[in-house]
Amino acid sequence: MRLVDEQTAPAYLRETGRIGSHEHVSVRELAGGVSNMVLLVERAPSGNEPGERFVLKQARKQLRTSQPWFSNVERNWREAEVLTICAQLLKRGESDAIADHEPRAQTPSIVFVDRENYLFAMSAAPVPNMVWRDELLAGRIDPRIAAACGRLLAMLHGESWLDGEIAARLGDRTLFDELRVDPYYRTLAAACPAARPAIERLIDSLDRHPRSLVHADFSPKNLLVSAEGLLMVDFETGHYGDPAFDLGFLLSHLVLKACRAIPRHDEFLDLSEVFHQAYSHRLTMNIVGADLADLWARGAQNFAGCAWARLDGKSSVDYLSDPARREAIRAVCREIFDRQPPDWSDVVAICRRQFAQIETRG
Numbered sequence: 001m002r003l004v005d006e007q008t009a010p011a012y013l014r015e016t017g018r019i020g021s022h023e024h025v026s027v028r029e030l031a032g033g034v035s036n037m038v039l040l041v042e043r044a045p046s047g048n049e050p051g052e053r054f055v056l057k058q059a060r061k062q063l064r065t066s067q068p069w070f071s072n073v074e075r076n077w078r079e080a081e082v083l084t085i086c087a088q089l090l091k092r093g094e095s096d097a098i099a100d101h102e103p104r105a106q107t108p109s110i111v112f113v114d115r116e117n118y119l120f121a122m123s124a125a126p127v128p129n130m131v132w133r134d135e136l137l138a139g140r141i142d143p144r145i146a147a148a149c150g151r152l153l154a155m156l157h158g159e160s161w162l163d164g165e166i167a168a169r170l171g172d173r174t175l176f177d178e179l180r181v182d183p184y185y186r187t188l189a190a191a192c193p194a195a196r197p198a199i200e201r202l203i204d205s206l207d208r209h210p211r212s213l214v215h216a217d218f219s220p221k222n223l224l225v226s227a228e229g230l231l232m233v234d235f236e237t238g239h240y241g242d243p244a245f246d247l248g249f250l251l252s253h254l255v256l257k258a259c260r261a262i263p264r265h266d267e268f269l270d271l272s273e274v275f276h277q278a279y280s281h282r283l284t285m286n287i288v289g290a291d292l293a294d295l296w297a298r299g300a301q302n303f304a305g306c307a308w309a310r311l312d313g314k315s316s317v318d319y320l321s322d323p324a325r326r327e328a329i330r331a332v333c334r335e336i337f338d339r340q341p342p343d344w345s346d347v348v349a350i351c352r353r354q355f356a357q358i359e360t361r362g
Helices: 009-015 075-093 132-137 143-159 164-170 174-191 193-208 244-261 265-283 289-312 323-339 344-361
Strands: 025-029 036-043 053-059 110-114 119-123 129-131 212-214 223-226 229-232 239-241
Touching: 009 025, 009 036, 053 075, 075 110, 075 119, 075 143, 075 164, 075 174, 075 212, 129 132, 132 143, 132 223, 132 244, 143 212, 143 223, 143 229, 143 244, 143 265, 164 212, 164 239, 174 193, 174 239, 174 289, 193 244, 193 289, 193 323, 244 265, 244 289, 244 323, 244 344, 265 289, 265 344, 289 323, 289 344, 323 344
Parallel strands: none
Antiparallel strands: 025 036, 036 053, 053 119, 110 119, 129 223, 212 239, 223 229
């Protein structure tokens, strides 16, 4: 495999005929991920036309984490397939009417695929854009984005619910195990033996509830907001499985940021409830109430697993270092595993109580 980075990308593009032999391009690495080399390529303007912008993404076998973490580079082809399916699902569900001022869901489009070098190119996000993670860490809260995320995720889940064709195409969950179950759940169980029984139940639950397409990396860092809408990226962990994982994964990010933001935690927890309401409202277009209730009960358990794993798993969160706040998250997760709350509103109540104690201590 020919490795491509900031320095070698221009030569690679010229030699493979993707750009002209004497054409100038600007290349820079995009930060944020740990599993791939991701490069933004900008071609020079031509006449009055702006230069084309696209993203190169090449899989790396060893991920950039403090603990050893490896994954098969074939995941690039799963990502390209999941991206294509997601675009089809969003088109299928776009009849869902929303207000004109609310962000609309989008995915990138594939530009080219190089199977020999485990690399593909996709269209770049419109400019200007903002990464939702950066906005949240800066304390800028916009409920419209949370609502749009809820509708987007519900559309992916609902439009693929019990879809046999998608299940056949994406039923192999090997990459999900390598990139999520093992580094998050099994690593947490090994590091915290008291959590092992709950984690084992959680892993078993994932295996027993294949219901829809699962993005499995649906997080604020992979949601870009621009004037054109909400762009979802990073599809390599996508599979057909339990959508409860997506709920837990996204909500763990919001609650961890709520804990970081104490005493402003209520604003972030309110944001999680906006997401919950928008998701539930949209999903009722595709599934019945009992399935939705069961999904949220499992989502709460996955939230506890994901949030705790971001402290004691392989992918440790980098913005929550205060010991008291980290222990508050662990306390929330232990209570959720013990009590098994049936709905997200119950989880929020647990978080508010735990975070209020941190606020009181100052």
